[in-house]
Amino acid sequence: MYEFLSENSLYVVMVIVVVIWAGFFFYLFRLDRKLHKIEEQR
Amino acid sequence: MKTMRAVWAIFLKDVRSEVRTRYAVNALLMFVITTLAVIMFSLAGEVISASAQAGILWVVMFFAAMSGLSRSFVSEEERGTTFTLQLCSGPLGVYFGKLLFNIVLVILLNIVIVLLYLITMDQFVISQPGLFWLVIFLGSLGLAASTTIIAAIIAKASSKGTLFPVLSFPILLPLLMAGIDATKLAVEDNVWDAAWPNLQILGAYIVVVITASYMLFDYVWKD
Amino acid sequence: MKSTSSWWKYLLLVWIAVWSAVGIILPIAGNLADLAYLKQVNAPGEIRIKVDIDHSQPAEFDREEGMFVFQGTDAGGRKATFYIPSKPEGFDRATSLLVEARYDEERHGVRVCQVVDVDPGLTLPYIPGLEERARIIFFHVPMAWMTVIAFLVSMWYGIAYLRKHDLEDDMKSANAAGLGLLFCLLATITGSIWAKFNWGSFWNWDPRETSIFVLLLIYGAFFALRSAIEVEEKRARLSAVYTILAFVTVPFFIFIMPRILPGLHPGSADDTSSGPVMSAGGLNAVMRVILYSLLAGFIALFAWLMNIRNRVSRLLVRTDFEA
Incomplete structure (x- = not known):
């Protein structure tokens, strides 16, 4: 894995982009949970 | 003039209550001695580099300040004297009085720490005493300046003890980094020029923190 | 807060997607100065460079070398002689090439190992080590x-x-x-x-x-x-x-x-x-x-x-x- 990434450095950039989108997805996911809780309270 | 008198009065009040209880002095002295003892045990005569020596010295100074200075506003809150202080003096008088007391306390504390460090650590030799003591002095001012306002903030929060280092550390990090670097240079016998950027950072840090605290203290102090 | 118009949100999605893609897809291409730098630090290797073909001196087949020879200019204005095993498709009409190349000590020219793209368009600069x-x-x-x-x-x-x-x-x-x-x-x-x-x-x-x-x-x-x-x-x-x-x-x-x-x-x-x-x-x-x-x-x-x-x-x- 490490060797593959260090030889194909473009994939390091790909991993980084995936990490960023995963971060935003995680944030949206938590927001979703929060909204769900509010809906249940009503 | 009135504020100056209030500053002085609050400073004297803190000194008197300190002399009476000797809380800070006793606890801090024991803290410093135990910390240094632990360091000496773990080093066991090992020869360490100048940067590690400077680092250890600052670690002791940082944690001593963390354990001693959080009391300054918490004690007022605990004894229920906050309201009396608010009646007796304006926020500026309180802030600068506490700041003055903390500065004196930290400077004395750091002098004791450095002396004990010199006695217990044979390899610790100060090559540039002028620069070294200037750095310790500026470092003490910075430590006192930033911990005073943070102590005022945490006095209003629950879980005061743990919160104090958590809030202080990020704010203090510029000071610690510049202080450690300058101390290392003073120990390694460098010319003053090498330490000049660090001294500038220390000086600017003190000015910035005290100015900001002066402007913000009102919001923290009034309920 | 009441505005529920969401056209800008679609635009935003497209905007970020397109610029991300551009940032990933645009090829990285060095120039002759980068090749010279690599030779100077004794790390001769193949890098991608972009070169403008000089058509005023038509590419000739050199029988001794067994390769085509053409003149090229890089973005920095440097000129060099290029050696290429075979002409890529569309070479005669192309203005520039994106090639994998290395400096050739014997011929004092640039040896093209592989043609990546003909007329590549915009490229990103080559940064040694990155x-x-x-x-x-x-x-x-x-x-x-x-x-x-x-x-x-x-x-x-x-x-x-x-x-x-x-x-x-x-x-x-x-x-x-x-x-x-x-x-x-x-x-x-x-x-x-x-x-x-x-x-x-x-x-x-x-x-x-x-x-x-x-x-x-x-x-x-x-x-x-x-x-x-x-x-x-x-x-x-x-x-x-x-x-x-x-x-x-x-x-x-x-x-x-x-x-x-x-x-x-x-x-x-x-x-x-x-x-x-x-x-x-x-x-x-x-x-x-x-x-x-x-x-x-x-x-x-x-x-x-x-x-x-x-x-x-x-x-x-x-x-x-x-x-």
Whole structure:
């Protein structure tokens, strides 16, 4: 894995982009949970 | 003039209550001695580099300040004297009085720490005493300046003890980094020029923190 | 708040997707100066270079060498003789080529090993030692800037609270800080993945890494402080004071320390080599356009997420009130 990434450095950039989108997805996911809780309270 | 008198009065009040209880002095002295003892045990005569020596010295100074200075506003809150202080003096008088007391306390504390460090650590030799003591002095001012306002903030929060280092550390990090670097240079016998950027950072840090605290203290102090 | 028009949200999605794709797809191409540099540091290897074909001297087949020979000029105006085993398709009509090439000691020319593209269009500059990893600038740098921008927004609403004592401002301040924490984590993670492959370890305590670490600590301390105070007004007041206090000391890290201390990031005190990456004047125009476009995209994304988060917070306050 490490060797593959260090030889194909473009994939390091790909991993980084995936990490960023995963971060935003995680944030949206938590927001979703929060909204769900509010809906249940009503 | 009135504020100056209030500053002085609050400073004297803190000194008197300190002399009476000797809380800070006793606890801090024991803290410093135990910390240094632990360091000496773990080093066991090992020869360490100048940067590690400077680092250890600052670690002791940082944690001593963390354990001693959080009391300054918490004690007022605990004894229920906050309201009396608010009646007796304006926020500026309180802030600068506490700041003055903390500065004196930290400077004395750091002098004791450095002396004990010199006695217990044979390899610790100060090559540039002028620069070294200037750095310790500026470092003490910075430590006192930033911990005073943070102590005022945490006095209003629950879980005061743990919160104090958590809030202080990020704010203090510029000071610690510049202080450690300058101390290392003073120990390694460098010319003053090498330490000049660090001294500038220390000086600017003190000015910035005290100015900001002066402007913000009102919001923290009034309920 | 009532505006439910969402055309700009679709635009935003397309905008970020397109600029990200551009940042990843555009080929990296060096020039003859890069080849000369590699020869100078005794690391002769194949790199991609872009070359304009000089058609005034038609390419000839050299029987002795068994290769075609043509003259070419690079973006910097340097000229060289190129040796290529066979003409690629469309060579005679092409104005430029993107080739894998190395410096040929025997012939004092450039030996083309492989033709990557004919008429490649826009390219990104080649930076020795970074290669494809140079593209990180488009994704990691906006994250780091957003961390600071979110912090600024948080402080802005903190100040607004201290002036007007409106709890709505405090809520916005906390939400901006929450997003700032997200950006800060992303900047730290992406940076350390990249550092592992470029500098050899995940964390090096380079001054700029220290500065993002401090930002992380400040965000952490901000939320620790907020969770320790129950009374809303008091919490709003004290956390606003803390953000301002942190903000006046943080510039020491972000703007002064990384520049006066030696370090690995571009723009450090001892940085002489990698000037082209970040120093404002030196950043290649194509890179700058992509970087700033993506930064603008992330700012808009921040605004949108912040808006959604604020609406959720308002709902939360209302349901608590009704319950």
